């Protein structure tokens with residue numbers, strides 16, 4: 001365990017120590033203090049505003065239950081604001097048991113784990129899992145996604161960008177261009193698709209991407225660029241023909257993921273792509289299976305021929321199992337990926353069958369690199385702390401104060417240009433790690 005208990009409040013996070021709201025000058029502190037209560041308020045607000053529609057969809061019996069859910073979410077907000085200790089989760093799912101065991105284990109290390117003395121990952125995941133619990137314990141609202149309204153809005157704002165990227169994709173798929181250049185261009189477009197997620201904007205849909213989609217300008221903000229290694233990993237033959245993509249957000253980011261996957265399949269760099277989704281509503285914008293189906297239906301109903309064409313191509317891939325959607329509860333546990341082997345060895349083995357595993361987004365980054373305040377020059381291989389199921393790639397815009405794998409001095413130079421460089425989403429990394437076999 002780290003030295004959290006030995007350090008006074010109001011400090012920056014010490015090096016090599018777990019991120020936590022215990023450190024007042026951290027983004028974790030800002031998140032627990034400001035962002036998490038706002039996210040709960042906004043979710044409650046949406047539920048209240050759309051009450052009649054919800055009842056229309058889920059039936060009259062849902063009326064009282066919805067009141068109950070709203071009450072639970074308000075209670076949770078109060079618990080955060082008054083820093084109440086975490087309680088055990090209720091339910092019979094596998095993940096409930098894992099959360100409760102994890103809490104028990106934390107209680108041995110810290111007295112009464114709560115939002116401000118726990119590892120940030122635990123505090124934040126606990127909030128989303130508690131939100132889920134409120135719905136799960138009802139009879140009629142079990143399947144409800146409280147973030148659906150925001151996801152729909154986000155999809156609608158991205159339509160123009162989707163058309164542009166769709167035209168570009170169809171164009172390069174038809175012509176005999178330089179595949180490496182095209183792949184790297186798509187990879188970078190994909191990276192910037194992670195720029196606007198809904199939890200960083202507290203659920204507010206911005207059209208930021210539309211205004212600043214000047215790829216060339218954005219690409220100068222890639223602080224570590226292993227695109228060439230990623231290209232080599234996909235374009236050289238290996239025993240495996242599978243590429244795994246651990247998805248992050250719905251909306252434009254998901255669309256960029258599907259475009260990249262189409263390019264890979266069409267050009268035969270893999271024969272199968274497995275998309276890993278969350279099994280419960282998560283960090284507002286994260287992809288669930290139903291979000292993929294909804295997206296394809298929307299694209300298919302579009303008045304734009306490019307979007308319709310892509311939807312048909314992608315539905316065919318799914319129907320013929322060239323693309324598959326994979327659900328595992330592990331992804332929403334409050335633990336880092338070094339722990340995957342002990343929580344879900346089957347999943348670890350499954351990832352080992354892929355020739356490359358692509359991890360999307362900021363939260364995956366935090367989990368890949370153990371939610372620790374690394375010195376920015378720490379090599380990626382080291383910060384992975386033994387998590388090497390296969391060749392790995394992380395595409396992530398910076399939205400949390402954790403970073404590794406940077407060249408000497410780059411962190412200081414970037415901080416001098418932009419004080420908030422770690423959290424604005426204006427900077428990105430494309431990081432690659434070969435499979436490391438420990439003997």
Ligand SMILES: O=P(O)(O)OC[C@@]1(O)O[C@H](CO)[C@@H](O)[C@@H]1O
Nearest residue numbers: 197199200361362363364399400
């Ligand atoms: O994983 P994503 O969608 O790229 O980002 C998730 C995020 O918005 O939520 C967390 C803070 O609440 C951070 O990890 C990050 O800022």
Ligand SMILES: [Mn+2]
Nearest residue numbers: 248249283286
């Ligand atoms: Mn996300």
